Amino acid sequence: MIRGRWKLPILFRLYADPSLRTSQLRRDMAGISQKMLTQHLRELEADRLIERTDFGEKPLRVEYRLSDRGKQLLPVLIAARSFSLDHG
Amino acid sequence: MIRGRWKLPILFRLYADPSLRTSQLRRDMAGISQKMLTQHLRELEADRLIERTDFGEKPLRVEYRLSDRGKQLLPVLIAARSFSLDHG
């Protein structure tokens, strides 16, 4: 579920900021391509780790946030990150 | 560090059994190729998550086990596995 170059960065980003627009995520993930951002967001959504809200406005406005399930997973990912930070 | 198709299976296997020979690992990882087994073992060793012992016998005998560092990491991986088992 968390396999993919940018999935952890996305999840951690949504953990730090409860709700983010697509463009904001794109800016924050320095180096990510439009394609991978969308693709990973779709997969995370399919795995119900994040939720997507389309406000149906113009100009377009879509926001993403962690789902309850995602929030359950985060502590584990944070522990993993701690390990990788402590060790090289 | 744990990226790679078989790294988690290998680590979990070495967690269940403190010390295993190459051939035993190979048998237990149904489907793994000789190449990936060796490659992943080398990488895990380079990351100091496992340790390798060459007994210098004939016929060849090499065993692998979790390092202290590996044992530190395992609880995190187990938590992750629990999550993936609970949810799909």
Add this chain to the structure above:
DNA sequence: CGGCATCCTTTCTGATACTG
């Protein structure tokens, strides 16, 4: 038995162009 080298296939990722 444990491992290396080579070649080939699959999977993943990125660049670019285009849409409502």
Add this chain to the structure above:
DNA sequence: CAGTATCAGAAAGGATGCCG
């Protein structure tokens, strides 16, 4: 702004043959 489609390259993985 958010997203899709297509293509090309990189990376990961597997099959096979060979060695001490």
